[in-house]
Amino acid sequence: MAPPPPSHAAAAGAAAAAAAAAAAAAATTASQSAVLLPPTLALTVVAGPVKGSTFTSKFGASSVTIGRIVRVDFTLRDESVSSRHAEARWDARRRAWTLVDVGSSNGTRVLSSLSSGKGGAAAATAAAAEDEEQGEKLAEGKPRALQVGDRIFLGPDTEVLVSAVGGDGDEDNGGAAVAAGVERPAAAAAMKDKAAPAQNGQADAAEAAAAAAEATAAAAAAAGGGKKARRKTGAAPAPAAAAVAAAAAEEEEEAAAAAADAARLRKQGDMLREYAEAAQARVRAAAEREKAEIRAEWAAKREALLALAASAAAAAGGNK
Numbered sequence: 001m002a003p004p005p006p007s008h009a010a011a012a013g014a015a016a017a018a019a020a021a022a023a024a025a026a027a028t029t030a031s032q033s034a035v036l037l038p039p040t041l042a043l044t045v046v047a048g049p050v051k052g053s054t055f056t057s058k059f060g061a062s063s064v065t066i067g068r069i070v071r072v073d074f075t076l077r078d079e080s081v082s083s084r085h086a087e088a089r090w091d092a093r094r095r096a097w098t099l100v101d102v103g104s105s106n107g108t109r110v111l112s113s114l115s116s117g118k119g120g121a122a123a124a125t126a127a128a129a130e131d132e133e134q135g136e137k138l139a140e141g142k143p144r145a146l147q148v149g150d151r152i153f154l155g156p157d158t159e160v161l162v163s164a165v166g167g168d169g170d171e172d173n174g175g176a177a178v179a180a181g182v183e184r185p186a187a188a189a190a191m192k193d194k195a196a197p198a199q200n201g202q203a204d205a206a207e208a209a210a211a212a213a214e215a216t217a218a219a220a221a222a223a224g225g226g227k228k229a230r231r232k233t234g235a236a237p238a239p240a241a242a243a244v245a246a247a248a249a250e251e252e253e254e255a256a257a258a259a260a261d262a263a264r265l266r267k268q269g270d271m272l273r274e275y276a277e278a279a280q281a282r283v284r285a286a287a288e289r290e291k292a293e294i295r296a297e298w299a300a301k302r303e304a305l306l307a308l309a310a311s312a313a314a315a316a317g318g319n320k
Contacts, residue, residue: 038062038090041097041165046151048158049078053243056164057088064088066154070247077247080106080155089143097165098143099152106155111135113149113162 041057041064055074057064065072067084076085082104091098101108112135135153138144146152152160 038092039097039165041088041146042163043074043152044161044163045076046159046161048076048154050076050158050243054163062090066160070244070251075244075247076154076158077243077250078155078158080157082106082155085154086138086152088146091143091145094145097146097162099138099146100143101138101140103140104155108138109135109153110138110144110146111151111153113147113151 037060038057041061043055043064045051045053053076055064057073061073064074064087065084066074066076066081066086066088068076068078068081069083072084084102085104086108087100087102089098089100090096099108099110135151136144146162146165148162148165150162152162154160
């Protein structure tokens with residue numbers, strides 16, 4: 001095929017430049033999103049009373065509280081889990097999710113995915129401080145970085161798998177696209193494929209311009225549509241919603257039982273108060289009776305003494 005006319009080559013070059021600019025804009029948008037917004041954190045319960053429950057952090061959330069009560073983000077109805085057991089926090093400086101024990105009663109342990117035997121010497125070094133069965137025990141308040149495949153032990157029964165964590169360009173951890181909350185658009189590859197023939201003089205200017213426009217539109221759609229996708233991932237899964245509803249119902253039952261106990265205790269207190277008042281009245285009545293008897297006894301004795309004195313005086317007068 002003959003080389004295109006100079007005018008066609010110039011137009012093709014301009015189209016290729018526009019396509020490259022569109023790709024750069026899309027990359028910049030994704031990079032800015034990755035810097036400003038934390039990646040999603042997905043957790044799956046693989047052992048324990050609520051096995052099968054899942055959780056995905058909300059769009060833009062930088063912390064996830066974990067515990068037994070319904071007022072935390074991820075509720076686990078396990079008696080060995082504290083009401084506020086642990087918290088996952090996004091560390092912007094390290095660009096990683098971390099886990100912190102917030103004062104649990106039964107402790108928090110993390111078994112690194114490196115402990116599975118993968119990664120050679122580096123994996124062995126990272127796993128050296130971890131127990132083979134239960135992992136590394138977290139000190140209260142000290143953050144520990146998380147990665148995909150880590151296993152979190154909350155108390156003796158519940159085990160949670162870190163099933164998805166965004167990283168910083170690492171494909172194994174989801175890459176910057178996961179961190180930004182968007183999927184990698186296929187438009188970049190399509191744009192490159194369509195712009196290359198124009199650069200090589202294999203297509204005319206109209207086709208290259210159409211490719212650039214399509215790439216630009218796809219990049220804009222990816223930048224705007226990523227947020228919608230992220231909002232969808234932030235929705236609570238059905239098992240988690242059911243667990244939250246069950247937990248709320250259980251707490252309502254506990255509150256009703258506590259109210260009944262309080263009413264019973266109040267009734268018992270009223271009965272004890274009435275009994276104490278009656279006992280005090282009986283004591284006062286007995287004391288009054290005893291006082292009356294003593295007064296009567298002393299009055300009788302006084303009369304007897306007066307009579308005896310009068311009799312003695314009369315006898316003495318008669319002798320004279």
